Amino acid sequence: MLAKRIIPCLDIKNNEVVKGIHFEGLRGAGDPLELAKRYNDELADELMFLDITASHEKRKTILELVKKISENIFIPFSVGGGVSDLEDIRNLLNSGADKVSINTAAVLNPGLIDSAAKKFGSSTIVIAIDAKKLGEGYIVFTHGGRNNSGIDAINWAKEVYNRGAGEILLTSMDRDGTKNGYEINLTSLVVRSVKIPVIASGGARNAEDMEEVFVKTGVSAALAASIFHYEETGIIPIKRYLKSKGINVRL
Numbered sequence: 078m079l080a081k082r083i084i085p086c087l088d089i090k091n092n093e094v095v096k097g098i099h100f101e102g103l104r105g106a107g108d109p110l111e112l113a114k115r116y117n118d119e120l121a122d123e124l125m126f127l128d129i130t131a132s133h134e135k136r137k138t139i140l141e142l143v144k145k146i147s148e149n150i151f152i153p154f155s156v157g158g159g160v161s162d163l164e165d166i167r168n169l170l171n172s173g174a175d176k177v178s179i180n181t182a183a184v185l186n187p188g189l190i191d192s193a194a195k196k197f198g199s200s201t202i203v204i205a206i207d208a209k210k211l212g213e214g215y216i217v218f219t220h221g222g223r224n225n226s227g228i229d230a231i232n233w234a235k236e237v238y239n240r241g242a243g244e245i246l247l248t249s250m251d252r253d254g255t256k257n258g259y260e261i262n263l264t265s266l267v268v269r270s271v272k273i274p275v276i277a278s279g280g281a282r283n284a285e286d287m288e289e290v291f292v293k294t295g296v297s298a299a300l301a302a303s304i305f306h307y308e309e310t311g312i313i314p315i316k317r318y319l320k321s322k323g324i325n326v327r328l
Contacts, residue, residue: 080327081291081319082122082298083312084276085305087112088129089158092142094306095129098254107306110146116305117150119312122327124150125246125276125300127178127205128158129221140172147173155203157246166193170201178246180205181219184226184233187240194241199273202244204237206230208263209250215263222250231266238271245275246300252280254303259290268294276300283310284318291324 087094087109094107109126116124126146128139143156156169157178166177177197183190183204193202207222208215208230215230234245247267249260257280264277274297277290281301290299304310316326 078325079297080122080325081296082276083287083315083326084123084125084298084300085112085116085121085312086125086127086278086300086302088127088302089139089142090128090130092139109142110149112306113146113150116312117152120316120328121152121312122298123153123155125178126154126156126158126174128156130158134159140168143169143174144172155246157203157205162189163192163196166197166201170197176201176203176244178203178205180207181224183237184217184219184228187236190237190240190242194243199241199243202242203246203276204242204244205246205248206234206237206267207248207250210260210263215266218250230263231270234267235270238273242273244273244297245271246278247275249279253278255280256282256304258282258286259294259299261290261293264290264294264296268296274298284315287315288319288322288324291319 094109094112147154153175155176155178156174160179161182169177207218217226217228217230217233219226249263252260259277259280268275276298277296278300287299290296316328319326
């Protein structure tokens, strides 16, 4: 059985790592390069880098920062933010990213997923889904959580899978930054709908939350940000706890 992954996330704004609640009230959380090096040394399984205002500001991801980080870490590195076409994907891969995460552009132009998977391989294409509970369902939001697409998140997960995405980064906007635990229902629905790895994101508070999301949903990876940035806990202690509970992690 494949080991479950623990993935710290660097949300980047103005070359600084930031963190908010429900995608709002952003505050500084540190230097991206220093945090990336720390997580590399602390046995993170991957690193996620998201330039969270790039799409809203209609600009590209900061390639120089991506290159600098990639030269200093030795773990898989996923990068997203402001990706709008195949050239953007190529530039990020050439700058050292192992995978490229696409959100807004995929919603606006779903054919980009097909083209990207065909051109660069499904294993390099991550589709980020930012979802919020509205009424009885979950709806996809774009532009860093600002725009309601009106698209059902579960149906969208199925579509991106069918179009060739290799992985889904699923963020519950309702849980983001709250430390109330992952959104188990949403995550379960998406995991059951696709046959590719799903990364759970939004709401992590401690090792018990990660245990819960792994056990109850079958998710492939758990992502967290503030609990690592502000050193409320560490990756190694979380992995030791998960291993003690019978969950297969890399130590």
